[in-house]
Amino acid sequence: MSTKKQRIVIIGATSLIAEHCARLWVMQASSDMILVGRDSARMEQIATDLKVRSPGSQIKCMQADFIAADKITELVASIKNEGAVDIVLIAHGSLPDQQKCQQDLLLCQDTLLINGLSPVLFAEAFATSMQKANRGTLAIIGSVAGDRGRKSNYIYGSAKGLVSRYVQGMQHRFANTRVKIVLIKPGPTDTPMTSHLKQQGAKLASAEEVALHIVNGISKGALTIYAPPIWKLIMMIVRHIPAFLFNRLNI
């Protein structure tokens, strides 16, 4: 029997966390990987790097529209037409300043679209064919920020919360199948998205470490992955603080 290469699709492939996941996957075994993003030149750099790391892998880049449902349908159809997919990782996201979101409704809208609506549309576009094939893993990066709303980032957080609820429904839908729907919730991680937090002296996990938890979690079949895992405990506590207390905290 010939061992077929894993077919892996990464949406938002220029995300630092996603890039480290891609490195880990191609280093584990040669893969047939499709990188989807908006910045082709950047994706080419990543694809070249992955090819050097894993000469046996095939890496293809595709530029995409992240919001328009018809474009997403088209793109995902073209991927599905070339064969079944083993893993889809939906990674893109954007963390703007909360204050600015409150003052600028357009930014507020973009934030909700790119962090909430867009990942759901991509996931939905892959779901039906995975159902037909009755295999594959669909993993979406949400955030610990989606676990409980708070004043310092609730626009972003509520979009991530939407993703959580969506995944919950999808896990229900696929409960008795061989398709796995996975929600990944990173804690604060050192990536371009959080460079301003770093300037404020925040303690951040490395993207490499977070990626390792994601890749291991997916291969073990986990359905929820907190990365690093300590955030599971922290968020359990945060979720259980009564509102009258929570609302007095400056977080």
Add this chain to the structure above:
Amino acid sequence: MVAVSSWGRLNRLEHDVIAIADRRLASQQICQSHPGIAHGMGRSYGDVCLNPGGILWKSTGLDRLIQFDEQTGRLVCEAGVLLRDIQRLMVPRGWMLAVTPGTQLVTVGGAIANDVHGKNHHVHGSFGNHLLQLTLLRTDGEIIECGPLHHANWFAATVGGLGLTGFILTAEIQLRRVAGPWLESETIPYANLEEFFTLADDSETGFEHTVSWIDCLSGGRGLFMRANHSSHQQLFTNKPSKWRIPLVPPVSLINKYNLAPFNSTYYHLKKSHTGRSIVHYEPFMYPLDNVQDWNRLYGPGGFYQYQSVVPREAGMDATRAMLQEISRSGEGSFLAVLKTFGEIVSAGMLSFPRPGVTLALDFPNNGENTLRLFERLDKIVGEAGGRIYAAKDARMPRSLFVSGYPRLAEFMPLRDPGISSAMSRRLIGS
């Protein structure tokens, strides 16, 4: 602003850290934000990678591989790639970096800018001897491709150039063949410096790697380690045990009260385990990499490393004199490394390695006492015609820098005026 310290943790001062993570955007970022200095993994001990109150261009996000030729072993990569990542990727494919320092947690750019050396200097020279080309970004936006044969002056200034000639974007490195990750190593105790030099000379032809740990408090006894790459395959797996120093103790855990018994115990413990063995390259070459944050052991004051090289003719006397000064001072060093350098000419104008013998010592920062001791050591090094290693330095006087690096005048016109570090201000005035 973010507080940044280098490996010696002598201070922790605010910097404006700009992450350089995309080589297409680097030019724009750097042109708009100088004066600054490149910062890799901050594994240098002193101020070569620092610029308090000013800008640091943090390069570790620039970590993409660009090209590798399996036939020739030529690797092109960005300057923020870790040597560890190159080793782990290439050793299974039968290739390895020819030269790596005692930690693999450093960037390619850092390895170039300090022209780092390893335990195999007498066979492979230093890092710059294996560079085929590099791309240098000047703060005025000019991009210079240079190598040993074209724009050779830029190349020679940048290798060992302490980050002062420009920001290195990419490098092409010639790897060397290896059969696998294993080394056949041998540890031999020596009783004094004469024995050390005999062992070093005898080992130069037959062994690729040579290094020794010296007990600096007991007149020159030590342990000599030598090794060759082995053709053994798949003997067993290297399962490194990982340690981490979780916090900074209130005082240095390495001090004059415990050092002598510590060194003595170490010597006798290791002496009883001498002989030959097969070891994985990681624990042999990078013994401390699995103890994360070991530099915290020296407490809140941090520590200095003092590394010198003196010409071979003066080597025995100068080394003996330094050891005597150290024992007399009551300051002491646990991580004391003594090693000979071979004849291979370094590629850089300000490269540290030169033929002779190099002694590297760690000292807890005991303020004035430590600095006074260094002044006495400086005198010995200066009189012997030696030099101090900038990668480890936080305090050498300007006069010793000038006498130790005779090609400084040739280097100066090639400096980038948009680059400045705490070290450059200290040693060359701007």
